Amino acid sequence: MKFTSGFLAVAFMIASGALAAPWPSSSKHATHRLRSLPNGKRVLAFHREPTFETFAEGIEHVAEKRAPGDWKALGLSFLESRLGAGSLHQTSSFTNDVASHVFVQQSVKGIPVVNAVANVALNKGEKVVSFGHTFVTPKTISSTTPKLTAAEAIARAEEQLSGTHDGTPTKIEFVFTENDHLALVHTVQVESNDNGHLLESFIDAATGEVVQVHDFTNSITYRVLPIRKQAPTEGFEVLTDPADLTASPNGWQQVPGSTATTTTSGNNAIAFKTSQTTGLSSENVSNGFQFVWNSTAQPTVSPNIDVARVNAFYIVNTIHDITYRYGFTESAFNFQQNNNGKGGAANDRVTISVQDSAGTDNADFTTPADGQSGRMRMFLWDFTNPRRDGAIENDIVAHENTHGLSNRLTGGGTGRCLQTTEAGGMGEGWSDAFADWTEQAGPTIRDFTMGAFVISDSAGIRSHPYSTSTTTNPLNYGSIKTLNEVHDIGEAWANILHNVHAALITAHGFSTDAFTNPNGTGGNVVFLHLLIDALALQPCNPTFLTARDAWIQADVNRFAGANKCTLWKAFASRGLGVNAANHTNNAAVPAGC
Structure with a gap:
């Protein structure tokens, strides 16, 4: 079973092979992504x-005319x-x-370059600690005067997509x-009629052809399944006031400046079926959902x-609060309807469509730019009778939200x-790794299996459980040389991170209050800090190598490099040693480690 841009590996659209180019080999994972269009053409983005x-x-770095x-x-x-100067x-x-x-974009003749x-x-201390870029030196440049109007570009995008x-x-x-x-383009956002994915299309301003496509979809009292539990078989519980008021000062059911609701609607998220106005759940007991x-x-x-x-609703809000504590705040582009004057763009809470009719045996998450809502769609799974609902398997919800x-x-x-193929695969890996993080409950890190409940199979929906054992899970950096699909690549990255997590817990122990205390000393606290810090450090469209380097730098920034050898040994144990390159394993670590 293949898993896609949210959860399952769903075909983007039907392709007829009109593009006379083979699927890129692993050497192109870091630079290319093949997208298929409904008209039979394929676009190799x-x-x-x-450079990182x-x-x-x-x-x-000394800057002239700069205030302290x-x-x-x-x-x-x-x-x-x-x-x-002048190009930013x-x-x-x-x-x-x-x-x-x-963060900056390259500008040529006053026009920003999408992929530079x-x-x-x-x-x-105001010292530069990392720098990444994909700036380009074009040989040819299109005219800066578009031949197509915006309306014509929209029509062409709607037709081709x-x-x-x-x-x-x-x-x-x-x-x-x-x-x-450099091709001049109209950038047009389109929602696919085929699968509901939100697509950012780049329409050639002279010819009307699709040049490139980005897919933004990566497919009170509450009786709930507590986030440390994975599946309903572990038992629902009634939780009282689970909101973290440091991260959500108005609780989960109020947008600041508005009246508190008695429904699954609030500042961070809204959960519904079919309709955001009539499809909500309302409290069924006094001050509670039970x-x-x-x-x-x-x-x-x-x-x-x-x-x-x-x-x-509970899981998405809980993850909002956890990641807020670790730095995913308003100014760092999180998802909130009202940002309380703390920076970033507002009006972008997560919309959660449960039992969505657009698909089965899957789930997905759409992430447009800051200021546009993240969209989660949870589908039903038909492996069993009665069918099962991904919205009550916490690892699936956590995976999607982490996109x-x-x-x-x-x-x-x-x-x-x-x-890119490699960066998209790593996106799937981070999602599995965060779900894995939420389920670890003690100092002995356990093997982790994704999606076992929805398919009623203890093996789950991935090829292997995530494990420190190379027998249980042999995936490593070199594995991606033979992998072309983002979820397969993501399994290798998630397994590497599982081993990093285990190494940090071995070194520092386990903090039981990690969900609400980012100042704890446990390895699980260190792990989540580094995961989140490194995301902001790494360059656009990272590779396994640049992401690893961002982790090492994140440790210097936050912990003065205290975990350098622990991290290098963990990465090297799965092939990401000092001399790893071109999807070939290396087990070397820096001198002194």
Whole structure:
């Protein structure tokens, strides 16, 4: 079974092989992604492999005419010194407790280049600690005057992608193609009529052809399944006031400035079936949701529909609160309807459609840019009778929600920076790794299996359980040389991270309060800090190698490099040693380790 842009590996659309190019070999995983269009054509999207440097304790950069403490100006000055003054279009920035981040896009003739971006991070001493970019030197450049109007481009996008424009304003941008050409494009967001995926299409402003496509979809009292539990067979519980008021000061059922609701609707998320106005669950007891799951009934009957809505609402809110504590805040492009004046773009809470009719045996998550809602769709699974609901298997909900985390933090909130085959695969891996993190309950890290409940099979939906045993799970860096599908690649990355997590717990023990205390000393706390910090450090469309380097740098930034050898040994144990390259394993670690 293959799993897709959300959860299962679903074909993007039907392809007839009109593009006379084979599926890219692993050498192109870091630069290409093949997308199939309904009209039979296939588009081989290209992203230059990123250049990425880390600088440990940091390097000095002196910027003229900069006020003390103006880290944005310092970051931009550094980028200008490396990439050329006048070529930068600033897109976003944010700061947290250990680093400040600036993200830019290349600008040519005053027009931004979609797939040419850069990012720099500075530590609290205002030293540059990392720098990545995919800036380009084109050989040819299209005319900056579009032949097609925006309306004509929308019509061409809707026709070729078999979709409907979602109302987002179009933009004029450049796309850098594989033959070193800058193509002028209209950027048009379209919702696919075929599978509901939100697509960002780049329509050639002269010919009307699709040049490139980004897919943004990575497919009170509450009686719920507590987040440390994985499946309903472990037992629902009634939780009282589970919201973390540090992360959600108004609780989960109130948008600041509005009246509190008695439904599955609030500042961080809204959970519904079919309709966001009439398809919500309402409290069924005084100040509470206490619907009781009927395991012998179909998921589509009462009270099971309410159980699904309430559980998904609880999990998404809980993950919002956990990741908020670890740095995924308003200014770092998280998902909230009201940002409480703390930066970032608002009006983008997660919409959770349970028992969505668009598919079966799957789930997906759509991550457009900051300021547009993340969209989760949970489908029913038909491996059993009665069918089973992914909204009440916590690892599936956690997996989907984590697509929002990885897509928003990588690249500065654009949602555009996990688009190559390798980076997209790593997106699947981070999602499995976070679900794995939530289920670990003690100092002995357990093997972790995804999706066992929905298919009623203890083996789950991945090829192997995630494990420290090479017998149980042999996947490593070199495995991706023979893998072409993003979920298969994601399994290798998630297994590497499972081993990193285990190594950190062995080194530091386990913090039982990690969900609410990011200041704990346990290895599980260290792991989640580094996972989240590294996402913001790494370049657009990272590779296994650049992501590994971002983890090492994140440790320097937050823990003064205390975990350097632990991390290197864990990465090297699965082939990502110092000399790993070109999807060939290496077990070497730095001198002194």
